[in-house]
Amino acid sequence: MCFFDQHRFACGDWKWGHFRQHCNREYRTGETCGMKLIMQTVPVSQKCKLCDKIDTKQRRRNAEEDRVNRWKREGGKFRASIDRSYDMIRSLDKEIYDLRSERMRKLQAV
Structure with a gap:
């Protein structure tokens, strides 16, 4: 003790x-x-490193989503870029899910 x-x-x-x-x-x-x-x-007035990583990935995901929506409004001429952005969004979703799962495991380990 x-x-x-x-x-x-x-x-x-x-x-x-x-x-x-x-x-x-x-x-x-x-x-x-x-x-x-x-x-x-x-x-401590700031967030932990894990929450900072989650926030960073979430901002990046939102930026990709905004970009896709803008390209869709402009027309269908950016099809390859839209597909690539969707792949990026899927990978960011997986990373965000993994980081949140890790945070929950840490909280439950106590």
Whole structure:
């Protein structure tokens, strides 16, 4: 039951921070017992890296979708570009799904 800081992000996610204090169960110098308790929670105003990646991919997906809609309004002369953008949207959807699944696994692991 050694004590650590906890960093809480704006998205609600968190990570362990610096080690702060040994418990009475650990007698070896420089070692921790393996059980982590929170000494203090440090709020962080930004989102975690995983949420930043999700937001970036979502913006990219929205941009591709806007581009496809613009090309469709202009007529059917950009068929190959539209198909390529649809492929990009599908791959971005898969990446976003994988990142969200990873975030849910992290939240459930606690």
